[in-house]
Amino acid sequence: MSDAPALFLDGNSTRVRCLIFNAALGPLDYRVPAGMTVEPGSVVIAPLGPRQIIGVVWDADRLPATEVPEGRLRPLLKVLPVPPLPAPLRRLIEWTADYYLAPLAAVARMALSSNAALQGGSTVTEYRLTGKEPGRLTPQRLIALDLLQDQQATIRELSEIAGVSDAVLRGMVNAGLLEPVVVDSDRPYPAADPHFAAPDLSEQQAEVAARFVASVRAREFHPFLLDGVTGSGKTETYFEGVAAALEAGRQVLVLLPEIALTETFLKRFEARFGVPPVTWHSSLKSSERRRAWRSVSSGAAQVVVGARSALFLPFADLGLIVVDEAHEISFKQDDGVRYNARDVAVMRAHFEKIPVILASATPALESLQMAEAGRYERVVLPARFGGATMPHIQVVDLRVEQPERGHWIAPPLVRALKDRLEKGEQSLLFLNRRGYAPLTLCRTCGYRFQCPNCSAWLVEHRLSRRLACHHCGHEVPPPDACPECHEPDCLVACGPGVERIADEVAEILPHARVALVTSDTLTSPAKAAEFVEMASNKAIDVIVGTQLVTKGYHFPELTLVGVIDADMGLEGGDLRAAERTYQQVAQVAGRAGRGEKPGEVLIQTRHPEAPVIEALASGDRDAFYEAEAEARRDAGAPPFGRWAAIIVSSEDEAEARDAARGIGGSAPRLDDVLILGPAPAPLSLLRGRYRYRLLINARRSTELQRVIREWLDPLRFPPGVRVAVDIDPYSFV
CATH class of the missing domain: 3.40.50.300 (P-loop containing nucleotide triphosphate hydrolases)
Known part of the structure; x- marks a missing residue:
């Protein structure tokens, strides 16, 4: 409950200020009708024109005042049956909106993230298999029987799980194969016991x-x-x-x-x-x-x-x-x-x-x-x-130890993989690139497959037979002939993705059991649990995966980690590239040797002299962080300076460019603020919108949010233009 006093009504009108979940409107004042009790944080239904809309009663002294006369205030319609948002959460919402330059209502909406939860207590009818012996079954019912074992959910949710229509499941209810179960929506969760299994700590x-x-x-x-x-x-x-x-x-x-x-x-x-x-x-x-x-x-x-x-x-x-x-x-x-x-x-x-x-x-x-x-x-x-020890780390210089033509695993890593398989131990190969190949082109005319909605190449996913954009989700099947020159069977995959590495492992170790671990294969917690169980039970010999495998997993028999391309993360304009590469490789290296057997890590690179690679090889994390901190300090980069980005986008390229130039032209001239741009974003077309960026670098002491507000608030843009501000950005595409 809130620590603010409740606002009681005894026949007199009471004015309250509400955050209304409408992106175009700020806070609005309403009248609390007789008999209704509200307090700061109360979740209410309020009238807005002819509609009814959800809002939150807010601390009036923390929002801008409105000038609507008392007599024109419309009454609140209903207080929803949920506890008011507590005061600490309201202060967090205000801080987040202020720091990240976001609308207050947009942040508050994240606290009310289940509309169904706001409607009060209720029951719901779920369904489960009865275990009744089925007679003759249609193919769809067979699928449902197989996929719905140990499942209990609503008809709609079961249809999504089984991939069949609601009608199929309702037919199964009539046939006695599914039975209804009335469930209390607010039934309590089982209680955790803090003394259940106290650990033996070092x-x-x-x-x-x-x-x-x-x-x-x-x-x-x-x-x-x-x-x-x-x-x-x-x-x-x-x-x-x-x-x-x-x-x-x-x-x-x-x-x-x-x-x-x-x-x-x-x-x-x-x-x-x-x-x-x-x-x-x-x-x-x-x-x-x-x-x-x-x-x-x-x-x-x-x-x-x-x-x-x-x-x-x-x-x-x-x-x-x-x-x-x-x-x-x-x-x-x-x-x-x-x-x-x-x-x-x-x-x-x-x-x-x-x-x-x-x-x-x-x-x-x-x-x-x-x-x-x-x-x-x-x-x-x-x-x-x-008593487990940290793994031994070895750098493989790809300029010296070159993989076979058309392959990506260097000879030392091939030998190590074979050795682990013979010993019955597990290996993990890491490459942070989904799919089979990042680029597909025509060997005859050089045509490259590009996303029509983004300035990005389509990635070949051979397992699912599709060319996909990892930014907007656009997919097409691989054509039989080049769309440009119409030459058949001329498409060639360029570069490796994890699927290609998995194929190479199958070629090198034909008897090995290989698991491919990416966001394409571990699409749910249940599939992740299945993978963990197989790896823990030694049903997998080699794991090939992306950053999903770099953290959190503990497999005692995993003794070898191979990093296929440690240089990949250092490419491009990422200002935290070295730190990210260090974190990613160090995390995946940490999967090796976590049990009784010692671990080994082989890092493939064409730049063994790069500071981040040398730090990984020597295990000298502190030296790396000191050097990185010094470089950041010299550049005025976080944590020693402030960054912010302004991203301007529109479906009309000229409109986006003109708006970005207008922002750049009105930029403030301050001694402690450096403004770069506007320039086309590295990913200049994303989901059908053309994008321009401005990057702001400021001293730590600068009131950066105030500077940006005073800069952008007076500006007006066409309806098709979006202007987004990213405080402390991590993505620079």
């Missing part, structure tokens, strides 16, 4: 865990940077902080960067606390989102594990926030409200007055700098748990 782990427990019990804001090498048991230590929060009857939020990591984490959580936590991510069914949201807002959900959007859930009594793999760039949202969940998590902990733990084996330079400045407390786990 001395170092116990010291770190004790710091977390003490901070949770103190109920004060305290940011921690948990800096531990891969395999050091970071999860076990922060689980003790989770246990302390559970003992105190308070809620916990754990943020993960990838849905694919969720199932692995859930098993570890259940082993420690006896039950799985509540999950929150985009793959949830609508009924699951509704139940989770209402459970969080009532305080019944003890621990929530979710993607970045879980950060804005309306927790009733939050006691601890954990951001796992806190360096991951997927915590930064690149559309809509362009926030960084890592940084917003720290601010939520600040407003809630609770500890927050940022856990990583390769922390972001910004986080390390905050620790050095004394803003975060850095706690270190320098050794692997249980």
